[in-house]
């Protein structure tokens with residue numbers, strides 16, 4: 001048992017659970033004695049994680065879920081309630097990236113990235129918040145944005161649009177739930193570089209949203225026009241450490257979860273530019 005926030009036996013739902021940050025969160029919550037619901041579109045790693053956590057004695061449910069699909073997320077909520085009778089933590093974490101100059105993006109790029117990163121969170125909120133309210137127990141929602149949800153500049157245009165959306169959606173949700181005196185606390189996770197499979201997001205891009213007759217997605221993305229994203233990711237923070245930040249933020253009731261305080265300077269200078 002912990003003092004407040006999370007309790008052993010609580011039920012945690014994590015989207016994008018099969019890899020990276022989602023996997024780190026699932027492992028941490030399971031290690032704390034929580035029941036974990038793993039949701040991901042990629043079946044093999046999802047099944048592998050389910051088996052690995054079970055082998056460690058965790059109570060686990062894996063539900064293949066495409067978060068860009070409202071019915072699939074509704075099914076995830078139903079299955080969670082059917083299996084465990086309650087939900088206490090929702091981590092809207094699944095995300096993808098693709099990058100090129102913003103005017104060159106195809107409609108398929110926009111639909112894919114906004115579909116997963118922004119609509120995925122919207123579907124999560126719509127499916128789970130009414131159930132959490134009806135339940136009345138202490139609940140937490142952790143929406144994964146990014147430091148790119150707090151800054152501007154060049155690079156990752158669609159991704160930044162989606163993550164800024166997740167930040168303001170989370171702020172609105174938190175304030176409206178507080179006004180209602182609901183027993184639900186909201187958090188928004190804004191990490192810098194994390195060592196995950198994010199740059200290989202294309203592995204999960206649906207056939208219907210592939211770009212036709214185009215060059216393959218570049219493996220070496222340039223962030224802000226100057227940085228080698230793959231090198232940054234490979235030397236980034238471990239998902240386990242990110243999960244520690246999330247766990248501590250839940251326990252302390254912190255809304256904005258910063259994993260890389262050095263990036264606060266960029267946020268501050270953006271705000272100053274706006275105000276000037």
Ligand SMILES: NC(=O)c1ccc[n+]([C@@H]2O[C@H](COP(=O)([O-])OP(=O)(O)OC[C@H]3O[C@@H](n4cnc5c(N)ncnc54)[C@H](O)[C@@H]3O)[C@@H](O)[C@H]2O)c1
Pocket residue numbers: 015016017018019020021022039040041042065066067068093094095096116144145146147190191192193194195196197198199200201204233236
């Ligand atoms: N890695 C970083 O440096 C970094 C930094 C800031 C924010 N983030 C955010 O962290 C979150 C997790 O990404 P990650 O870095 O762990 O990458 P990752 O690729 O390792 O994990 C993302 C997971 O999401 C799943 N996914 C993709 N499309 C999906 C869909 N339609 N439905 C359900 N699941 C889907 C993938 O299968 C994968 O398991 C994302 O929202 C990402 O934008 C990552």
